[in-house]
Amino acid sequence: MEEDEFFGEKTFQxxxxxxxxxxxxxxxxxxxxxxxDCSDGYMCKIHFQIKNGTVVSHPGTSAHVxxxxxxxxxxxxxxxxSEVTEAAAATEVIKxxxxxxxxxxxxxxxxxxxxxxxxxxxxxxxxxxxxxxECYKMRLQQGPWDTITQQEHPILGQPFFVLHPCKTNxxxxxxxxxxxxxxx
Amino acid sequence: xxxxxxxxxxxxxxxxPLKWHYPIGLLFDLLASSSALPWNITVHFKGFPExxxxxxxxxxxxxxxxxxxxxxxxxxxxxxxVINEMQKxxxxxxxxxxxxxxxxxxxxxxxxxxxxxxxxSGFRYIPFRIYQTTxxxxxxxxxxxxxxxxGQLHTLGDLLKEVCPSVIAPEDGERKNQVMxxxxxxxxxxxxxxxxxxxxxxxxxxxxxxxxxxxx
Numbered sequence: 001m002e003e004d005e006f007f008g009e010k011t012f013q014x015x016x017x018x019x020x021x022x023x024x025x026x027x028x029x030x031x032x033x034x035x036x037d038c039s040d041g042y043m044c045k046i047h048f049q050i051k052n053g054t055v056v057s058h059p060g061t062s063a064h065v066x067x068x069x070x071x072x073x074x075x076x077x078x079x080x081x082s083e084v085t086e087a088a089a090a091t092e093v094i095k096x097x098x099x100x101x102x103x104x105x106x107x108x109x110x111x112x113x114x115x116x117x118x119x120x121x122x123x124x125x126x127x128x129x130x131x132x133x134e135c136y137k138m139r140l141q142q143g144p145w146d147t148i149t150q151q152e153h154p155i156l157g158q159p160f161f162v163l164h165p166c167k168t169n170x171x172x173x174x175x176x177x178x179x180x181x182x183x184x
Numbered sequence: 185x186x187x188x189x190x191x192x193x194x195x196x197x198x199x200x201p202l203k204w205h206y207p208i209g210l211l212f213d214l215l216a217s218s219s220a221l222p223w224n225i226t227v228h229f230k231g232f233p234e235x236x237x238x239x240x241x242x243x244x245x246x247x248x249x250x251x252x253x254x255x256x257x258x259x260x261x262x263x264x265x266v267i268n269e270m271q272k273x274x275x276x277x278x279x280x281x282x283x284x285x286x287x288x289x290x291x292x293x294x295x296x297x298x299x300x301x302x303x304x305s306g307f308r309y310i311p312f313r314i315y316q317t318t319x320x321x322x323x324x325x326x327x328x329x330x331x332x333x334x335g336q337l338h339t340l341g342d343l344l345k346e347v348c349p350s351v352i353a354p355e356d357g358e359r360k361n362q363v364m365x366x367x368x369x370x371x372x373x374x375x376x377x378x379x380x381x382x383x384x385x386x387x388x389x390x391x392x393x394x395x396x397x398x399x400x
Contacts, residue, residue, distance in 0.1 A: 037319050104327050105256045105311075122234045149248065150238050152205065157322035159238050 009040065012102040012109060016043050035155045042155065043100040049131070051092040093118050094131065101154065112153055112160040125150070125161055192232045192239065197225045201236045205249050207385050213364045213393040214315050247279050250387055254278065257311035257388035258297055260327075261380075266297055282386050290386065297388055298381050305337070306330035306377035312390040314348055324348055330377035340379060341372030351394050364393045 016032060020043065023030035034041035099112040115123040115131070123131075125148060132140070151162045195202040197215055202225065216223055232239075240246065254275075258267035267275075274293050281290025300307055310330050313323040326347050330338055344351050344363065351361050352372065362369055365383050376390075384390050 035321055037321055038324070104325065105259045120235070149252070152203070152238060152322060154323070154325065155321055157320065158235055 008107070009102050009104060013041070016041075016100070019043065038155075040102070040155070042102070045098045047096050049094050049096060051094060051131070094123065099153070099160070111163040112151075113163075114158075114160045122159070128161070190229045192241075194228050194232050194237055195225050196228060197223075201233045203237060204240050204246070205238055207387070207391060209366055210315065210385070210391040210393065213367055214317060214395065217362075217364065217367070217393075217395055218398050247283075250279060250282065251275060253387035253389060254297070257384075260309040260311045261297070261300070261307035261388070263308060266299070270296070294386075294388070305335065307380060310343075310376050310380045310390065311384070311388055312343065312376075312380075312392060314344075314392045314394060316348075316394045328376070330375070330380065337375040337377055339372060340370055340374050340376055343376055344372070348394070358397070360397060361394050362397055364395060365390060 020030050020032055022028075023045075028045070029047065030043050030045045032041055033044050094115050094117060096115045097113060100109050101112060102108075103110045113128075115128050117123070129137075147164045148161050149164060150159050152158070153160045195204070197211075200215060202211055202215075212219075212223055255264065255267050258264050270293070277289060278293045281287065281293070307330055309327050312328070313325045315323045324347050328338070328343055328346065332338055332342075340363065341352065351363065352359060363372070365379070366385075370379060370383070379390055
C-alpha cells in the first residue's frame, strides 16, 4: 500500500471494530454486518423516530421490541402487538438505517442511509430532509459534503442515499494530519 | 389510461425489475442471454418497486450516474488524474457522444481515459464488476492490478481465480458457467489490461456476467 492512500480495507475493518467496541460501551447501537458470500462487511445502525422529532433508540434489541418500547413510551401505556401496529401507523414512526461501507475505488468510508415507515414504504430525500432539525440543516448545507444521490447499495443491492465521497479527501486530510500528530 | 393513474415508468423481465442504471447489454447477458432477439420486456406505469429500483426522474439523473461511473473508473485507473484534468466541456462531450450515438465525439475524449504513462505496463487498477444472479450481492468489485509483481500481465482467468474462485474451480471436465462480456466469452487467457482497453463499456468498466451454461 502506498503512503498517500488513506485506508486499506483491512485498516477500515480494524477501525470499525474499535468504533463498534466504543459504541457498545456507550450503548449507541452500531453493529458489524458481513455479507454471506464475502469477507467484507459494513457498520450498521438503526434508529426509530416518531415524526414529531422525538428520538428514541434501544440498542441491542430487535426491531419489533424497539417499536413496542417506542410506542409504550410515546403513549405511556403497555400495548399488545396489534395495538402497536395501529399506533405506529397513526403516529408515523420512521425507521432510519445508517450503513458505513468501504469504497475500494476511492479508498475511503462512505455513508449510506435510508428511511422508511414501519410498513416498508420508503421516504424520499425531501421527506428525510424535512425531518432534519433546523440547526443541523444549516451545518449540513455548509459542510464539506458534495452531494447526496440515490445509489444501489453495493452489498444489499437496494436503493440507498449516499453521501458522495468526492470531497472526503479535502475533509479527511486535516483530520488525519492531526491524528498522526497526536498519534491516536 | 388516465393521466392520474400513471406514475413512474419501469421495466421488467420475467418478474425481475430491470435496473435502468445497468448497461442494457449487461442486463440481457445476465437475465436473458438464451432468449431470441428482439428481447421482449414489459413496460409498467404503476407500482414502481421502491425497494428494488433507483428512481429516474429525468435524463439528468442518467447523465449524473454515467459520469459518476466514469469518474470512479478513472479513480481506479489513474487516481482520477485524467478525468480531473479535463474541463467540464469534455465531460459533457463524453455524455453527449454516448447520448447521440456519435462514436467519434465520444472517443475523442474517452481515448484519453484509455492511456497510461509510458513507464507503466497498464492502469493502476482495472475497473470491473462481476455479476451473478445466484448471489444476493449485486456484483463483486475489488482492487485488482493488471500486472503482477514479476511484470506478467494478469489474465481474465487470474482475475476470476482471485475474486470468485468457485466460478472456474472444477478441473474435472466441464465448467458449469459461462463468463460473458458483451455477449461473447473471451478466452480466460486474455490479458485483463487488453480487455479493459478494448472491451469496457462506455462507463469504462468491464461488466462481466457469470451465467449457467445453456442446457441445450
